[in-house]
Amino acid sequence: MRVAFLVNDLQLSGGVGVVIQHAKRLSTLDGWDVTLVLVRDDEGPSWHGYDHLPHLHVRTRADALSDHYDVAVATWWETTFTLFELSAERHAYFIQNLEDRFYLHDRAERLGAALTLDIPVAFITEASWIADTLAVMRPDAQCYLVRNGIDKEVFSPIERVEPATVGPLRVLVEGSPTVWFKQVPEAIQAAAAMREPHQLTVVCGDRSALGEVAAERVVGPLSHREMAELYGQTDVVLKLSRVEGMFGPPLEGFHRGATCVVTPVTGHEEYVEHGFNGLLTDWDDLQGTARQLDLLARDRRLLHYLRSNALQTARAWPSWDQASQFMAMALTKIAQEPAPSGVAASARLLADLRGAVEIHHGYLVERNNFAYRALRFEERLQHLRESRPVMAVLSLRRFRLVRYLARPFHPWTQRLRRALS
Amino acid sequence: MSDWQERITRETAPAIRAEHELRYRLSAPLVASSAVWADLGCGTGLAARAAVADGKPASTILVDLDEQAVARAAQELEMPEAERLPGDLTDPAQLERIGQALRRVKGARTVTCFEVVEHLSGFDPLLEWMNALAGEGAATCVISVPDDAFWSIENPYHATSWGEGAFAELERLLPPERTLLRQVALAGSALTDWESSPVRHELEVQVGGDAAVATHFIAAFGPRHQELHCSALASQADFLGQRRWERQRESNLALAEKEVQRQREVIATQYEELRSLVRQSEEWRTYIHQLERELGKPLSGVDEGSE
Numbered sequence: 140m141r142v143a144f145l146v147n148d149l150q151l152s153g154g155v156g157v158v159i160q161h162a163k164r165l166s167t168l169d170g171w172d173v174t175l176v177l178v179r180d181d182e183g184p185s186w187h188g189y190d191h192l193p194h195l196h197v198r199t200r201a202d203a204l205s206d207h208y209d210v211a212v213a214t215w216w217e218t219t220f221t222l223f224e225l226s227a228e229r230h231a232y233f234i235q236n237l238e239d240r241f242y243l244h245d246r247a248e249r250l251g252a253a254l255t256l257d258i259p260v261a262f263i264t265e266a267s268w269i270a271d272t273l274a275v276m277r278p279d280a281q282c283y284l285v286r287n288g289i290d291k292e293v294f295s296p297i298e299r300v301e302p303a304t305v306g307p308l309r310v311l312v313e314g315s316p317t318v319w320f321k322q323v324p325e326a327i328q329a330a331a332a333m334r335e336p337h338q339l340t341v342v343c344g345d346r347s348a349l350g351e352v353a354a355e356r357v358v359g360p361l362s363h364r365e366m367a368e369l370y371g372q373t374d375v376v377l378k379l380s381r382v383e384g385m386f387g388p389p390l391e392g393f394h395r396g397a398t399c400v401v402t403p404v405t406g407h408e409e410y411v412e413h414g415f416n417g418l419l420t421d422w423d424d425l426q427g428t429a430r431q432l433d434l435l436a437r438d439r440r441l442l443h444y445l446r447s448n449a450l451q452t453a454r455a456w457p458s459w460d461q462a463s464q465f466m467a468m469a470l471t472k473i474a475q476e477p478a479p480s481g482v483a484a485s486a487r488l489l490a491d492l493r494g495a496v497e498i499h500h501g502y503l504v505e506r507n508n509f510a511y512r513a514l515r516f517e518e519r520l521q522h523l524r525e526s527r528p529v530m531a532v533l534s535l536r537r538f539r540l541v542r543y544l545a546r547p548f549h550p551w552t553q554r555l556r557r558a559l560s
Numbered sequence: 561m562s563d564w565q566e567r568i569t570r571e572t573a574p575a576i577r578a579e580h581e582l583r584y585r586l587s588a589p590l591v592a593s594s595a596v597w598a599d600l601g602c603g604t605g606l607a608a609r610a611a612v613a614d615g616k617p618a619s620t621i622l623v624d625l626d627e628q629a630v631a632r633a634a635q636e637l638e639m640p641e642a643e644r645l646p647g648d649l650t651d652p653a654q655l656e657r658i659g660q661a662l663r664r665v666k667g668a669r670t671v672t673c674f675e676v677v678e679h680l681s682g683f684d685p686l687l688e689w690m691n692a693l694a695g696e697g698a699a700t701c702v703i704s705v706p707d708d709a710f711w712s713i714e715n716p717y718h719a720t721s722w723g724e725g726a727f728a729e730l731e732r733l734l735p736p737e738r739t740l741l742r743q744v745a746l747a748g749s750a751l752t753d754w755e756s757s758p759v760r761h762e763l764e765v766q767v768g769g770d771a772a773v774a775t776h777f778i779a780a781f782g783p784r785h786q787e788l789h790c791s792a793l794a795s796q797a798d799f800l801g802q803r804r805w806e807r808q809r810e811s812n813l814a815l816a817e818k819e820v821q822r823q824r825e826v827i828a829t830q831y832e833e834l835r836s837l838v839r840q841s842e843e844w845r846t847y848i849h850q851l852e853r854e855l856g857k858p859l860s861g862v863d864e865g866s867e
Contacts, residue, residue: 267728284729409725455709461720464684465729471688472733 142470143174143208143225144233145218149197153387154235157265157287158214159192164463166195171467176203176211178221200224209474212263216252222260229473232260234269236384241320250495257491259484261473263466265385268405279483281476283469286409287385288462289453293363294370294394296454300446301396303374307336308436311373311397313359313366313388314342316349320382322402325425327352330377332429335436342369370395374442375435379420379428380404389417393453398445400431410456416448568607573805574798579743579775580607582793583674586741586778587702588614590787595619595667598658598699600649600686601676605633611672612637619665621645623658650682655689662699668784669699675776677705681719687733693782695735700782704743705730707774727777738781739788742774746794765792 142165144158158175166173174196198206200221211227213219216238222230232255239253256273262282264270270284303309310330314321323343330339331353343349344360361369370376376392376399386406389399393410399417401407413419418435420428435442523529535541545552568580584607591597592615599608602622620642624630627646634642643661647654662669671690677683693699708715709723720726731740744767752759780788849859 267725270732283732286725286729451712454714455712455721455723457721457726460681461726464682464720465733468684468688468733471684472691 140170140210140470140474141172141174141206141208143176143198143203143206143211143227145176145178145211145213145215145221145225147179147215147217148177149175154215157235158233159195160288160290160459161285161463161466162195163192164459165467165470166192168467172196174198174203174206174208176200176221176225178218210470212470213255213260216255219255219258222258229476229478230258230260231470231473232258232262234262234264234273235266236382237269237272240382243319250499254488254491254495257484257488259479259481261476261479263469263473266406266409268408269384277484277487279487280479281473283465283472285462285465285469286457287387288457288459289387289390289394290363291394291458294367294391294453296394296450297371297396300443300450302439302443303446304439307338308333308432308442309372309374310337310339310377310432311369311375311392312339312341312354312377314378314380315345316343317345320380322379322381323349324352326377326379326428327354329379329425329428330354330432332425333432333436334429335433337432337436340369340373342366366391367395370397373397374446375400375432377428377432378402378404381422383407385409386411390453390456393449394456396446396450398435398442398449400428400435410452412448412452414445416445416452418445568603572606573802574795575745577607578793578795579745580674581610582743582791583702583704583776583778584608584610584672585613585791585793586788587611587670587672587780589789590668590670590700590702590784591615591617591672593668594670596621596662596665596669598623598662598669598671599633600658600671600673601625601679602633603629605636607674608633608637608672612639617670618667619643621658621661623647623649623654625649649676649686650680652685652689655685659689659693662693669693670784671699671701672703673701674704675706677703678708678715678718678720678722683720687730691733691735691781694737694785697783700780700784700787702778702780702788704776704778706776710773722777724774724777727779731779734779735781737783737785738779739785741778741780741788741790742772743776743778744768744772745775746792748794750796763792763794765794767792 144162146155146158149155149159162173162175165171176198178200180200203225206226208225208227210229210231211222211225212231212233213222214233214235219232222232234256237256239249242249242252256276260280262273262277262280263285264273264282265285265287267284270282273280273282312323312326312330314323314326316323323341327339327341330337338356339354340356340358341349341352341354342359342361343357346357346359349357358369370392373392373395374397376389376397378386378389378399378401380386380402381404383404383406386401386404386409389401389407390410392399393416399411400420401411401417402422403419407419411417411419418431420431435445568577588611591611594617596619597611597617598621599611600623602608602624605622616639620637620639622630622633622637622642623645624633625646625648627644630644630646634640634644645654645658645661647657649655662671671693673686673690677686680686690701690703694701705722705727706713707723708718708721709725746765746767748763748765750761845861849862852859
């Protein structure tokens with residue numbers, strides 16, 4: 140079975156990491172030939188922070204165009220642009236998130252990412268909520284569920300949770316502070332609002348973007364092994380994300396004996412049970428989150444109960460070896476099944492495109508209305524400025540005495556000028 | 561004592577035996593009306609007897625990793641003529657052999673595979689093979705996996721972890737024509753007369769609902785998947801056997817812990833001895849190097865330039 144996974148690059152990131160975990164294991168199976176195709180023209184076939192994997196082929200887009208595959212798999216919305224350029228018996232799309240949600244509503248990428256869900260492919264996804272959503276959005280398409288595994292060698296489950304009866308509550312916040320939906324500054328703010336003794340550790344790749352924060356420690360970027368060690372010194376993983384796919388970090392923390400306080404973000408339902416192995420906090424409720432952390436800091440029985448159950452939950456989570464067996468089965472099934480109908484997908488794509496055009500049209504009408512109203516307002520202002528009485532008043536500014544007498548009104552005139560500019 | 565490979569023996573706890581029996585009973589109507597039945601991971605055949613309660617098929621294929629278990633199953637099922645195919649279910653060649661044996665018999669075919677998938681390091685060849693059989697309409701397959709995730713059971717013989725999530729992954733890979741069932745545990749009690757005279761009760765049991773947590777997940781796929789019907793089975797608890805087995809286990813555990821402790825002490829002693837030997841050898845090495853330096857000779861055991 141010849142499989143190509145299309146990736147933008149081999150930069151160290153959660154999404155690419157998942158693809159590499161699968162590709163690495165599939166390439167060891169008898170009769171499997173797995174290639175990572177780098178779709179960005181300026182990307183060379185070099186490894187960035189991953190172990191070099193000699194049995195896994197890495198090809199540029201240009202090189203891959205001359206190859207033929209049994210299944211070609213897009214792994215990020217931008218990689219779908221190259222998907223149908225590759226010669227393959229079947230095309231598939233490995234969806235790790237509904238990626239349009241990464242972009243704010245006025246970004247063109249939001250529409251682009253959403254439309255890629257309409258292409259005629261079989262889907263593979265890593266989270267039940269995505270599979271359920273796709274079942275509603277694309278009832279015509281096959282969708283396979285392959286949950287992410289956990290690297291049990293790196294995030295090896297600890298033998299037992301040692302009760303943390305004394306000392307400050309050890310809270311960990313991780314994520315990029317520049318990515319809006321990760322809500323890292325908000326999480327730090329919530330931890331800072333705690334009343335009970337606590338020790339906050341922030342892990343982020345880009346420390347300069349974080350600025351000055353109320354944390355005892357700021358560390359990063361960290362390797363997976365360093366991260367596992369840090370989780371082992373943590374009581375609570377605090378995540379207030381707004382968008383997640385499979386929501387891996389709290390689960391990694393579970394393996395190392397940490398519980399979590401998280402928003403009910405997509406993906407949490409795969410393993411977080413409120414009051415059993417973690418706590419759910421509400422959206423935008425930083426004070427409420429701080430009180431939940433205070434509760435854990437005060438009630439060490441509850442903390443230990445949650446941490447112990449978190450570890451048990453982690454033990455039952457599948458490894459990458461198991462996850463990749465499901466990936467192998469899904470790819471085999473896709474290869475055996477007939478190719479999906481382009482007609483149904485095209486109908487869906489055009490319907491969505493039509494909807495997008497209508498929304499865009501609505502935006503344009505709204506914007507033009509605003510522009511028209513602003514223009515009318517500006518025209519009136521211009522007339523006012525050019526009217527004789529106003530010009531006469533303004534011409535008085537040349538007298539020093541007038542300027543002196545007008546000085547007390549300066550703040551108001553400045554504000555007026557700013558408002559009219 | 562129970563078989564740690566999880567094969568059902570006469571000493572297995574009644575609740576576990578009832579679980580296994582119920583799964584086989586579920587497939588009994590299919591088996592009875594089939595021309596050929598293959599039981600993959602047949603074990604000792606004790607639980608599988610329930611599968612032939614409604615009648616035996618013309619032909620039977622028994623498969624297990626352990627050759628002796630297969631022989632015992634043939635004996636237990638009173639099917640000396642059953643085809644015995646001991647072998648590894650992760651091996652595509654073995655699956656091919658079973659497939660050939662099945663196809664040799666004309667008529668309806670049933671394959672049962674209970675509590676096997678979780679023991680396989682690679683389950684994809686088996687499931688793909690069963691999918692293909694069912695997809696072609698060549699056989700109806702009935703499989704089960706345990707819900708280990710609920711209790712976070714770490715069974716040393718389970719190579720993969722199964723639960724609601726893993727079964728949801730599997731479900732999407734099965735043919736669309738399928739029947740899915742949850743197996744739930746029962747708890748209960750009964751009264752007997754003072755002499756404990758054997759008596760048979762017809763029980764009415766309410767199952768399902770929000771509180772129902774599956775102990776196992778069952779999937780049937782293939783041409784006759786709809787012929788499975790839900791049922792329940794309760795059996796009297798064997799407290800005598802259970803007490804004997806549990807006390808035996810506790811006793812064995814205490815012995816094993818003592819043995820581990822003793823081995824740890826031996827390792828600690830040997831480690832100290834080794835350290836002392838290493839120290840001595842270091843002293844000798846230093847002394848020899850000193851002599852070699854005095855004689856102007858190259859240092860033994862040291863690469864040139866690394867001194």
